[in-house]
Amino acid sequence: MSKNHKAAPMVDEVSEFEILELAVRELAIEKGLFTAEDHQQWTEYMHTLGPLPAARLVAKAWLDPEYKKLCVKDGVKASLEVGIDWVNQMPTKFGTPSDYCNLRVLEDTPKLKHVVVCTLCSCYPRPILGQSPEWYRTPNYRRRLVRWPRQVLAEFGLQLPEDVEVRVEDSNQKSRFIVLPVRPEGTEGWSEDQLTEIVTRDCLIGVAMPKPGKTANDVRHIRPAVNPYGH
Amino acid sequence: MSKPNYDLEHHVKKATGIGDPQCFKDEAGEAKFKVGDKVRVKDLPDVFYTRTQAYTRGATAIVAELVYESPPAEDEAWDNCDNPEWFYSLIFRQKDLWPEYPDTFAGDTLETELPERWLESA
Numbered sequence: 001m002s003k004n005h006k007a008a009p010m011v012d013e014v015s016e017f018e019i020l021e022l023a024v025r026e027l028a029i030e031k032g033l034f035t036a037e038d039h040q041q042w043t044e045y046m047h048t049l050g051p052l053p054a055a056r057l058v059a060k061a062w063l064d065p066e067y068k069k070l071c072v073k074d075g076v077k078a079s080l081e082v083g084i085d086w087v088n089q090m091p092t093k094f095g096t097p098s099d100y101c102n103l104r105v106l107e108d109t110p111k112l113k114h115v116v117v118c119t120l121c122s123c124y125p126r127p128i129l130g131q132s133p134e135w136y137r138t139p140n141y142r143r144r145l146v147r148w149p150r151q152v153l154a155e156f157g158l159q160l161p162e163d164v165e166v167r168v169e170d171s172n173q174k175s176r177f178i179v180l181p182v183r184p185e186g187t188e189g190w191s192e193d194q195l196t197e198i199v200t201r202d203c204l205i206g207v208a209m210p211k212p213g214k215t216a217n218d219v220r221h222i223r224p225a226v227n228p229y230g231h
Numbered sequence: 232m233s234k235p236n237y238d239l240e241h242h243v244k245k246a247t248g249i250g251d252p253q254c255f256k257d258e259a260g261e262a263k264f265k266v267g268d269k270v271r272v273k274d275l276p277d278v279f280y281t282r283t284q285a286y287t288r289g290a291t292a293i294v295a296e297l298v299y300e301s302p303p304a305e306d307e308a309w310d311n312c313d314n315p316e317w318f319y320s321l322i323f324r325q326k327d328l329w330p331e332y333p334d335t336f337a338g339d340t341l342e343t344e345l346p347e348r349w350l351e352s353a
Contacts, residue, residue, distance in 0.1 A: 076250070087250040092243075101250035102299055104320075119284055146286065146341060147329050162335055168325075170343040172282050173318060174252045174301055 041091050050130040051201040053082040054178050057105070057128070058204070059195035062183040068107070071180060075103030084128050100174035103128065106167075106206075107180045113164055114179045115153065115206030117145040118171040125176035129204060135220065136205065146170055156207040157218060169206075179206040186212040242312075252301040258315040259300035263347055268294045270321065271353035272345065280308040283349050290328055291353045292321035295342065303346035316347040 029036050057078060061068035071078040076086045086101040087093075103125055106114040118124070119142045124132040135141050145152045149166045153159070160166060169177050181203050187195060202208035202217045246254045264270055274288040282304040298320050302312045325332045325339040332339070 087248060087253075093247045100252060102252055104298075120282055147332075149325075149339065150336065165338040165340065166336070167322075167339070168341045170284065170341060172284060173304065173344040173346075175298060175320075175344055 038091075045091050046126060046131070049126060049128075051128075051204055052196070053079070053084045054125070054128045054204050055196045055199035056082045056192070057178075058180055058199045059192045061105075061180055062187075062195055063192055068180070071105040072107050075105045075178075076101055078105065079103060079128055082128075086127050090127065100176065102175040104175045104177050105180050106169060106177055108182050110182055111164055112167060113160055113206070114167050114169055114177075115145065115149060116169045116171055116177045116179065117142055119143065119146055120172050123171040123176060125178055129178060129201065133201065133205075133217075153207060156202070156220075158208060178204045181206075181210050184210050184212060245312075252299040252318075255300045255302065255312075255315040257300070259317045259347075262297055262317040264294050264297075264317075264319060264350065264352075266294050266296060269353045270294060270319070270350040272321075273349050273351055275349065277305070279305075281305055283345055284343065286328055287321075287323065287343065287345070290323055292323045292327075294319050295322045296320040298344055301346070303348060305348075318344050318346050319350065320344050321350075 025039060028034060029039070057071060060081065061071050061078075067078065067081070079086060086103060106116070108114055117136075122132055122137040122142070124136065126132075141152065146168050149168050150160060153166070171177050181199070183195075184198070187198070197215045198210045198212060200208060200210070200215065200217050203210045208218070242251070245251075269291055270293075271291045272283065272287045272289060275283075277283065296319070298318045300315045300317055301307070302315050306312070306314060320342060321344070323341045323343075324337070325341055326334075326337055328341060
């Protein structure tokens with residue numbers, strides 16, 4: 001290491017919200033609402049979660065009409081069959097600290113397309129879908145999707161014909177939502193595992209449609225701002 | 232000033248092994264609206280906390296489902312779980328929410344959930 005080496009900061013900037021979270025967390029621990037160990041255990045648990053159970057739920061529902069009915073009627077009960085117990089599995093034993101336990105599965109039809117947003121914050125069905133993507137939490141997506149859903153979906157590469165009704169689900173209370181898309185053509189005779197592979201996280205939020213051969217979310221290219229803030 | 236008497240374990244005790252909102256089941260009494268009813272969202276004051284979006288105020292919607300019973304967010308934010316209400320899933324026509332929404336897509340809708348106190352018959 002040269003003499004001139006200066007340690008560079010690991011993190012450029014800590015946002016006000018991160019400071020706020022830290023302050024509230026420490027106050028809650030001091031007040032005895034939960035312990036530091038509880039917090040660590042919950043955080044680590046949350047980061048083990050991902051969208052695979054929800055993808056399997058959709059694949060099962062495509063193959064079994066009775067299971068599909070159960071998904072639409074009682075999402076929490078249907079989740080048990082893909083290994084997710086919304087109530088008892090979480091380390092808190094009453095659901096997750098930030099997510100309530102009412103899962104609603106929104107069934108698309110060839111004439112109805114659902115898409116999920118949380119305009120007030122970023123409610124997301126974490127137990128069955130894992131952590132939300134960064135774009136889902138942005139004010140840009142949240143404020144625009146409710147008002148210009150077709151334009152925003154087009155930005156995701158999803159252009160819907162006029163005769164397909166778009167239904168925006170604004171997740172604002174104690175229900176959490178996943179979309180059950182229409183099974184695409186070209187998947188006749190597929191096994192549950194094969195079907196699970198094409199149900200991506202974006203399909204489950206509703207900003208994409210499943211397609212044979214497509215097993216990953218699109219990478220969204222970020223264009224630099226024309227007039228960047230602070231410059 | 233006397234020390235407030237928090238029951239810090241209240242929510243944990245009530246929801247463990249049952250879940251939230253499931254733990255408030257059968258506590259709201261009879262529902263005022265039923266599936267298919269036309270309702271209007273009231274424009275109530277929301278000084279401290281609400282989860283009723285500003286864009287829904289004054290708009291009409293159709294009740295799609297009675298989803299669960301729970302204290303409304305306005306109460307629960309202050310740890311008040313004494314008056315659970317029915318929550319309704321409502322379907323709005325996008326045309327009724329955004330005046331400039333194009334007629335071409337008149338069939339487009341938006342669904343969201345609101346507690347009973349925010350709704351009146353329309």
